[in-house]
Amino acid sequence: xxxxxxxxxxxxxxxxxxxxxxxxxxxxxxxxxxxxxxxxxxxxxxxxxxxxxxxxxxxxxxxxxxxxxxxxxxxxxxxxxxxxxxxxxxxxxxxxxxxxxxxxxxxxxxxxxxxxxxxxxxxxxxxxxxxxxxxxxxxxxxxxxxxxxxxxxxxxxxxxxxxxxxxxxxxxxxxxxxxxxxxxxxxxxxxxxxxxxxxxxxxxxxxxxxxxxxxxxxxxxxxxxxxxxxxxxxxxxxxxxxxxxxxxxxxxxxxxxxxxxxxxxxxxxxxxxxxxxxxxxxxxxxxxxxxxxxxxxxxxxxxxxxxxxxxxxxxxxxxxxxxxxxxxxx
Numbered sequence: 001x002x003x004x005x006x007x008x009x010x011x012x013x014x015x016x017x018x019x020x021x022x023x024x025x026x027x028x029x030x031x032x033x034x035x036x037x038x039x040x041x042x043x044x045x046x047x048x049x050x051x052x053x054x055x056x057x058x059x060x061x062x063x064x065x066x067x068x069x070x071x072x073x074x075x076x077x078x079x080x081x082x083x084x085x086x087x088x089x090x091x092x093x094x095x096x097x098x099x100x101x102x103x104x105x106x107x108x109x110x111x112x113x114x115x116x117x118x119x120x121x122x123x124x125x126x127x128x129x130x131x132x133x134x135x136x137x138x139x140x141x142x143x144x145x146x147x148x149x150x151x152x153x154x155x156x157x158x159x160x161x162x163x164x165x166x167x168x169x170x171x172x173x174x175x176x177x178x179x180x181x182x183x184x185x186x187x188x189x190x191x192x193x194x195x196x197x198x199x200x201x202x203x204x205x206x207x208x209x210x211x212x213x214x215x216x217x218x219x220x221x222x223x224x225x226x227x228x229x230x231x232x233x234x235x236x237x238x239x240x241x242x243x244x245x246x247x248x249x250x251x252x253x254x255x256x257x258x259x260x261x262x263x264x265x266x267x268x269x270x271x272x273x274x275x276x277x278x279x280x281x282x283x284x285x286x287x288x289x290x291x292x293x294x295x296x297x298x299x300x301x302x303x304x305x306x307x308x309x310x311x312x313x314x315x316x317x318x319x320x321x322x323x324x325x326x327x328x329x330x
Contacts, residue, residue, distance in 0.1 A: 010208045012037070012245050013230045014026075025236075031262045043068065043081075045072030045081045068090040075125070095124065095138070101181045111139070121161065124162040172184070216248055301322045
């Protein structure tokens, strides 16, 4: 069994995001922050039990600490998948009780599970009994238009009794009908006070807030009240923010990486992936397109790295082309 880096903090993390936080994205984020906790995309129990396990679970050892997010609602299946995650070396197993998409609802998991706290508790207990790493739950503060605090309080209390000690709370309701997943990230109002109240009522639990946090000041404000902050799309679209996290949130000293250092390291990674796995550079490069967000020449730099007409070129050549507009803008 692989060595596990025990997760001891959830202070700053990057959210699981479908089609985005794959292993290449996580490698990129790890170049920016050594301390942030990283999450996989959600992997369903069916995909693991009936599909290509290495494709879903393989990751680089430099990604630690890294958590596997599972989607499912059958305790036995989740226990089996949690054991697989443990065997592959993940530092945490997370259960998705927050995704509002109708596709996920048809699989009877995601945010709709919040209506069945006893079932979630059974799922958590099965996973806790199966592995020796933390089992956590990511959820919303409510479903549909029910904004009663009692609903989420009772959900957390029931699931905590089953052995979950860490709750990652997206501070919005999930509207299960009538809104797209994108709209569910924007339209239901953010209610951070509900998450703060959970921490007040469950001081023994670790409560991490997710949703709408885009600045260091916001994150620091939440960390004065809670145990952690999870950042989603801002971390993806403005990844350079992560380069300040180790100093701002974890007390790291000394100079961090430069954008050029990170880009060169990603090119080295692309060469390794091509040589060892036959992976072309462009599905890797898409994750770093926000690296120079807001800088002069950034648009032309992004265009070079996203130009599929260059896909047969060596990534070192593509980097040289991408840097030409940067030199002109300097």
